[in-house]
Amino acid sequence: MTRVALVLSLALAAGEWRVAVPEYPWSFPQDHWAHDGYRTEWWYLTGHLQAESDRTRRFGYQFTLFRIGVLNEPVELDSDWASTSVIMGHAAVTDLASGEHVFAETFYRETPLLASFSDYPESRIGWSRGPAGTEGLWSLDWNGNGFDVAAVDTRQGMSFRLETNADKPLVFQGPGGFSRKGTDSSAASQYYSFTRLATTGEVELDGERFSVRGESWMDKEFSSSHLGENQVGWDWFSLQLDDGRDVMLYLMRTADGSVDYASGTLIDGQGVAEYLTMGDFVVDVLETWTSPSTDARYPSRWRVRLPSAGLDFELRGLAADQENRSRLPGRVYYWEGAVEVSGGVTGRGFVELAGYGDGNRPPV
Amino acid sequence: MIRYFFRALRAQLRGGVLLFALSLFGVSIGVASVVSIQIINLNALGAFRGSMLAVSGSADLILLGKMPTLPETLYPEVLATPGVAAAWPLYRVDVTLRDADPIVLEVIGVDFFTAIDVPWEGEAVDVSAALGQSGWVAVTATLARERGWSVGERLSVSIGTRTAELVVGALSDFEKATPLASPRLAVMDIAQAQSLLGSRGQVDQIDVKLVDGVDEAAVVAALDRKLGTKAMILTPEQREEQAADLLSAFRLNLTALSLISLFVGGFLVFSSTQAALVRRRTEFGLLRSLGATHRQVFGLLVGDVALLGLAGVAVGMPLGYLGARANIDRVSATLSNLYLLEEIHQLVVPPWFFVLGAAVGLAGAGLGALAPALELGRKDTRSLLAAFSLHARVGEKAPRWFAAGVLCVLAIVGVYAVAGDRWRPAGFVQAFLLICAIPLLTPWLVQLATSRLPVRSFGLAYGVKGLGRQLQTTPVAVAALAIAVSMVVGVTTMVSSFRDTLDIWIERTIQADIYVSTPSRRRAASHATIGADVIERLKRHPAVTHVDRLRQFFAYTNGRRFSLAGVDASVPVDRARFALLEGEVEELPRDSVLVGEPLARKEGLHVGDDLVVDGPDGPVSFPIAGIYYDYSSELGSAFLHLDTMTERFGGGTVASVALYLAPDSDADDVVDELRVAFQATPLSMRSNRGLRERAMQVFDQTFAITRLLRYMSLLIAVCGVALTLIVLARERTSELALYRALGASRLQIFRIYLGKGLGIGAAGIALGSVAGVAFALILIYVVNRAFFGWTIAMHWPLGLLVWQSAIVLLASSVASVYPAIIASRTPATELRREDL
Incomplete structure (x- = not known):
């Protein structure tokens, strides 16, 4: 109860925070690193992997580092614990054959002892200690053409170490990398993606180790107000179609379940983006799944229509239970899972469903 | 027979109110003595236990620094140990409120983003304020009520010669979760605690929560390998036992004294039952001759005694509680001054205690009445009606x-x-x-x-x-x-002998003219230090000829905690500094150590042996050059040269200084001058005489309760x-x-x-x-x-x-x-x- 109160209050931590702006002066690769002064920032890698030794062993994975701003400017204190942010790491591996979904997490204040973000041009963007009881670090590095990530949770017998390389150029989500989340312009983020990252590395699940190969999607967002006042969550889709195109869709939901704002990006084979607005696409929920752990009822099958691009396809979760349930402060839960595209076009992707379940509004 | 019992009782009361009152008095005072001492004993550790549970209640293991703090770099290592489900560091420092009523705040620096659970009172706490507002501290709602504080109240505190401004940012309610928790617990962010009140890089304690079902011994072994001699790994129960051990002698002595009261009370019951027997012998003889059985007559007497016992309990229990309340301050002062434990803030009497009180009263009355009642049972009707033989x-x-x-x-x-x-x-x-x-x-x-x-x-x-x-x-x-x-002669002689011995010892040991420490010194131990600038200023006073510095911390030898002090002993003195029980040394030796008698006795140490102390990088060994008489604390102590201490344990700050004055100076006058000069600095200064008086005051306070029992x-x-x-x-x-x-x-x-x-x-x-x-x-x-x-x-x-x-x-x-x-x-x- 106490910890929830504390973390919820992070959202209340007021002050002069920087806000997302349409004319943000991007500078790469420096903008891959952390941005102080924003309340929330995340690096989100999701992808599909296949064991090199056994092509039937396929995995979905997620690696996320969140930077949650607590103070918008540093305080002069003679202590290594002096800190302005909290670093939260979420990592998950789903065995797509068995449906087993393992979620691991870290949550530390930013301090040289536990977790921190580095400054450009160091190759390390951020790191954190593993979960309690685990030797080893979680890390995110820029390798010049992509991101290297590592996560480990000894207790759950899960770890991965992956290297990614961009096959397609960086793409802004929203004009100029300014992604609105509602009609109120204050709910917006600075947002860009790498939609195709060739991925190699190793995955360990239940003590079994696999050399893997696959493809990832990387999202980077930072903002100080992600949700509009009436919004309680979002449905986010990142889809890699077999025809070379990629689709990102963002649907912002209100408490009654209706979508009050939506946007998206259609990226062609060369990485050229076309920005979509709410009227450009329709997402219908065909089936739902109720989490036995949280009682949250999530969509699990969708029909997606994007008439201007001639797209009409179905999405289906590759495993029902890909819900991430945090046990650490805040106790957030959301569904983040691998999906497959079928129908008019084939492909695969990841879907994130946040804010489902009673009173489960993401603290962003 | 029951009706007869009550009628006879009324008649007896009419006939011998004074007799009954005296018997009741005896049993009541006996019960009250035992009950009050047991309430005090029970609650002596209450605040310690309550505060420990309030802060570390969910921990399976408590890691305590031995030096006495831990390098904070060990925290991630602890966290990463397999079998650990969560861990959180604590930075503890007792600060003194700079107020007309200078209470001690037990500040705990915590990382709010760990699994530590602080029970807040009121609305959600703004964690950004906890991290960002300088001096933000959460105090207990009880203390806030007591002192009339509300959120926003500014508190000036001192730790050593450092001062800091704290601001009440939130209220906590530790007592809701753990009723005995000290109301003086205050929580602040660890970064602020280190920066404003302590020093960076160190923590006092790491609490560990284990994965359910994990082999605790295996985790302890793994932690032990990582931490070596730097930390002590205890379960909360062991931690409490450690404190209980500390108090065991104190508590046992009080219990023994209170039992003597009960014993003497039992004699009183014996006399009164005897009296009843005398008074009622004709009545019992008549009853027997009218056909009452042995058992029925015996039952009448037992009924009398049971009623007396119960009445004694009814009067003795509240008296005992009042006695305990009246003595809280004395015992609290002893706990705080001598054992450095939390003071008793409230008395809690668990329900089983009433059963204990009743048992003590009834057993006391029963045992007192046993012999006369048995005597009665053996008598025949004729001898009951006849005079006693x-x-x-x-x-x-x-x-x-x-x-x-x-x-x-x-x-x-x-x-x-x-x-x-x-x-x-x-x-x-x-x-x-x-x-x-x-x-x-x-x-x-x-x-x-x-x-x-x-x-x-x-x-x-x-x-x-x-x-x-x-x-x-x-x-x-x-x-x-x-x-x-x-008992009066024995305890009076012991206390008086102890007082005289102490007086002579103080006379011999306290040689400097003025002793300077800080108000937070007693409780905050190694955190309360005197700044180097303050020492320099003290040296500059024209009457001061020499300055001796003393650094002190609690160290461990063979798992036993003792006070290790380093003194630079730069001043030539005309008498030996230490009154030695064993060994012959005039001055503090450079490479060896002097060990106090309590530590030597408890560890079986003698001159020529080595004192092995847990050091920062493993055990450090010192040859023992002498054993000195030591009455400062039963915990035990040892002295070594300050330079040796720095060499073997690393640098540290000074906790107190001794000033030696020019021959023509008056120590009390210089103290007055220094108090004016250091008005803004939290220093406590006592002249040689003042310190002796204070030591004697503490002594008398400690034995006040024994005087009462006697x-x-x-x-x-x-x-x-x-x-x-x-x-x-x-x-x-x-x-x-x-x-x-x-x-x-x-x-x-x-x-x-x-x-x-x-x-x-x-x-x-x-x-x-x-x-x-x-x-x-x-x-x-x-x-x-x-x-x-x-x-x-x-x-x-x-x-x-x-x-x-x-x-x-x-x-x-x-x-x-x-x-x-x-x-x-x-x-x-x-x-x-x-x-x-």
Whole structure:
């Protein structure tokens, strides 16, 4: 109860925070690193992997580092614990054959002892200690053409170490990398993606180790107000179609379940983006799944229509239970899972469903 | 029979209110003594336990720094240890409020983003303020109410010579979750705590929560490998045991003293049951002759005793609670000053305690009544209706009891010969044997003393001589009084000897003219340091010729916590700095260590041995050059040269300094000048004389409660004298009537009873004084050495003892006045045919 109160209050931590702006002066690769002064920032890698030794062993994975701003400017204190942010790491591996979904997490204040973000041009963007009881670090590095990530949770017998390389150029989500989340312009983020990252590395699940190969999607967002006042969550889709195109869709939901704002990006084979607005696409929920752990009822099958691009396809979760349930402060839960595209076009992707379940509004 | 019981009870109460009141008083005070001491004992660790549970309640393991803090870099290593489900660091520092009422705030620096659970009062806490607002601190709602604080209140605090401004940012409610938690717990962000009140890079404690079902021993072993000698790994239960161990001697001594009160109270019950038996013998005889069974008559007596016991409990329990409340401050001060534990902030009495109180009262009353009740059971109807022949039987048995008493005395000597002061319970076994020996020796000694007494007139001496013939009742009063007197003599002698020894030791040890430390020094230990700039300023005072610096922290040897002090001893002094028990050194040696007597005794250390101390990088060994007398703390202490300390344990700051003044300076004047000069700096300065006075004050405060217990026993015993004489007056009604019939005046009978009172008083004092000497020897040479580890030079406070004896004699005489009046009013018409 106490910890929830504390973390919820992070959202209340007021002050002069920087806000997302349409004319943000991007500078790469420096903008891959952390941005102080924003309340929330995340690096989100999701992808599909296949064991090199056994092509039937396929995995979905997620690696996320969140930077949650607590103070918008540093305080002069003679202590290594002096800190302005909290670093939260979420990592998950789903065995797509068995449906087993393992979620691991870290949550530390930013301090040289536990977790921190580095400054450009160091190759390390951020790191954190593993979960309690685990030797080893979680890390995110820029390798010049992509991101290297590592996560480990000894207790759950899960770890991965992956290297990614961009096959397609960086793409802004929203004009100029300014992604609105509602009609109120204050709910917006600075947002860009790498939609195709060739991925190699190793995955360990239940003590079994696999050399893997696959493809990832990387999202980077930072903002100080992600949700509009009436919004309680979002449905986010990142889809890699077999025809070379990629689709990102963002649907912002209100408490009654209706979508009050939506946007998206259609990226062609060369990485050229076309920005979509709410009227450009329709997402219908065909089936739902109720989490036995949280009682949250999530969509699990969708029909997606994007008439201007001639797209009409179905999405289906590759495993029902890909819900991430945090046990650490805040106790957030959301569904983040691998999906497959079928129908008019084939492909695969990841879907994130946040804010489902009673009173489960993401603290962003 | 039940109806009869209640009717008889009413009749008895009408007939002997005073007798009942005295018996009730005895049981009540006995119960009150035990209950108050047990409440204090129970609560002595309450605040410590409550605060520990409030902060570390969900922890499975507590890792405590040995140096005394831990490098915070160990925290991630602890966190990463397999089997650890969560871990959180704590930075603890006790700060002193700079206020007219300078209380100590127990500040705990925490990382709010770990699994530590702080029970907040009111709305969600703004964590950004906790991290960002300078001095943000959450205090308990109780303390805020007490002091009239609200959120936003600014608090000026000191730690060592540092000062800081804190601001109440939120209220916590630790007491809701753990009722005994100290209301002085204050929580702040660890970064702020380190930066404003302490130093970076260190934590005091790491709490660990284990994965459910994991092998605790394996995790402890893994942690042990990582932490080495830097930390102690304890479960919360072990942590509490550690504190309990610290207090065990203190608590055990109080319990022993309170049990003596109960014991003496039991004697009172014995006398009163005896009285009931005397009063009601004809009634019981009649009942028996009318067909009542042995069991029914026995039941009437048991019913009486049970009621007395229950009434004693009913009065004694609240009295005990009030007694405990009245002594909270004294015991709290001892806990805080000597044991550095949390003070008692509130008394909690668990429901089972009432059961214990009832059991103590009933058992005390029951045991007191056992012998007379059994005696009654053995009697036939005829002997109940006839006069007593008990005294004759006691008279016959007296030599055998005496022999048993002598055996007890021999056993005391035997236990000392075998165990000495090496076996902790030995002292208590000896004290118990002594208490058993007193009543066994009494009848024959009373008989012997009175038989040789020449009687020339029908007055005082006749009364005293009569004591030897009334052996069923008088030895009980004499023994009860003797036990109480022995306790008073023993404890008075021990306390007085201790006080004198301490005085001489202080005189020898405290050589500087002025001692400077900080108000937070006692509690905050190594965190409360004196800034180098302050020392420089002190040195610059024109009267100061030399400055000795002292650095102190709690270190561990062989798992035992003790105070390790480093002194630079730069000043040439005209006497040896240390009063040595073993070894010969004039000055503090560079590469060896001097060990205090309590530590040496507890660890079996001698000159030539090595003291092995847990150091930052493993054990550090020092040859022992001397063992010094040490009465500063039963925890134990050792001294080494400050440079050696820095060399072996790393640098650190100074906790206090000693100033030596030019010969023509007046220390008190210089203290006054320095106080003005350092008005803004939190320093506590005492002149040599002031420090001695303070040390003695602390000593007296520590023993205040024992003084109270001693006098409680004495009060019970004096009541016993009155009770015995009333019994005698009633029992000997026929004899008195005969005297009256033969022409004895009321004054003569009054004198006889006064003589009996004086006789009991004198015999009690004589026997009690001899036993008191033995008691003092046991306390000084066995109990103190075994439990506290210090040598006390025996000193007989003769003046005080004579004065106390005079008081007891006077009290006995006063106590005999009322019985004497009753006796003197006995009319000759009370003479019965069967008495002739």
